[in-house]
Amino acid sequence: MSAQAPVAVASSLETVELTKSFGGVTAVDHASVRFVDGKVNGLIGPNGSGKTTFFNCVTGMIKPDAGSVAYRGNDITRHASDRVARAGIGRSFQLCRVFPRMTVMENLLVAVRHPSLRTLLRSADDEHERERARHWLRRVGIDHLEQAEARNLSYGQQKLLELAGVLMGDPDTIMLDEPAGGVNPALIGRIATLVRELNDEGKTFIIVEHNMEMVMSLCDHVVVFDRGRPIAEGAPSDIQKDPRVLEAYLGV
Numbered sequence: 001m002s003a004q005a006p007v008a009v010a011s012s013l014e015t016v017e018l019t020k021s022f023g024g025v026t027a028v029d030h031a032s033v034r035f036v037d038g039k040v041n042g043l044i045g046p047n048g049s050g051k052t053t054f055f056n057c058v059t060g061m062i063k064p065d066a067g068s069v070a071y072r073g074n075d076i077t078r079h080a081s082d083r084v085a086r087a088g089i090g091r092s093f094q095l096c097r098v099f100p101r102m103t104v105m106e107n108l109l110v111a112v113r114h115p116s117l118r119t120l121l122r123s124a125d126d127e128h129e130r131e132r133a134r135h136w137l138r139r140v141g142i143d144h145l146e147q148a149e150a151r152n153l154s155y156g157q158q159k160l161l162e163l164a165g166v167l168m169g170d171p172d173t174i175m176l177d178e179p180a181g182g183v184n185p186a187l188i189g190r191i192a193t194l195v196r197e198l199n200d201e202g203k204t205f206i207i208v209e210h211n212m213e214m215v216m217s218l219c220d221h222v223v224v225f226d227r228g229r230p231i232a233e234g235a236p237s238d239i240q241k242d243p244r245v246l247e248a249y250l251g252v
């Protein structure tokens, strides 16, 4: 075998100088960030520091004004959200998105990426898809609610349903926007356990979260945003002591 230069290990997700403004507000400001592949990454920062806008730019929900996004070495800047999903990135939303009048099972069947309505309708009868849906419902712990309408689930259960929907897409990287927000402590524990298990199985996570207890106990690597750009990154224990982080949060 001939000697070859070692192949560089790509970071999971990397942005360079990513920028997005709304009128006079620069929500994401030349943000260059690398998230670590195979790890649970946290993205924290004060209210309005640009975390959700950053997620939206990365996942194709909105188009950045400038800068680039690469996923595992491939440029995905300004790719539409379905293309970003096909590249292997799944995401949840700060305000949980489920179809309230559909059953839990129906929500999962429509969550799968479908190129056309015809495929969607066919797959509604596809036992294989249903089995996959049941598998993820068992994993998130709401399989007993399969036939319930989503609007009858508690908010925490709806978040678990949304997560099951993300998992139906079989993403390699999962971006969660405030998974613990508005969720009772018991379900927060379940979500955290699930994240740990899925990470052990190889999924990379990038989690925006205000619940510091969850961030500090769950994340391997934390990036801190302030005013649209990263101001610190590192292990949770280092981040907690970083004066720049304390200043951003407390204004001290």
Ligand SMILES: Nc1ncnc2c1ncn2[C@@H]1O[C@H](COP(=O)(O)OP(=O)(O)OP(=O)(O)O)[C@@H](O)[C@H]1O
Pocket: 022, 025, 026, 027, 045, 046, 047, 048, 049, 050, 051, 052, 053, 054, 094
């Ligand atoms: N669609 C929009 N139109 C105008 N301004 C926006 C829009 N989306 C976000 N902003 C502004 O951009 C800034 C960053 O908002 P963003 O929601 O990304 O922050 P965040 O860190 O996710 O906040 P939070 O932690 O409170 O959810 C804020 O000043 C916000 O008001």
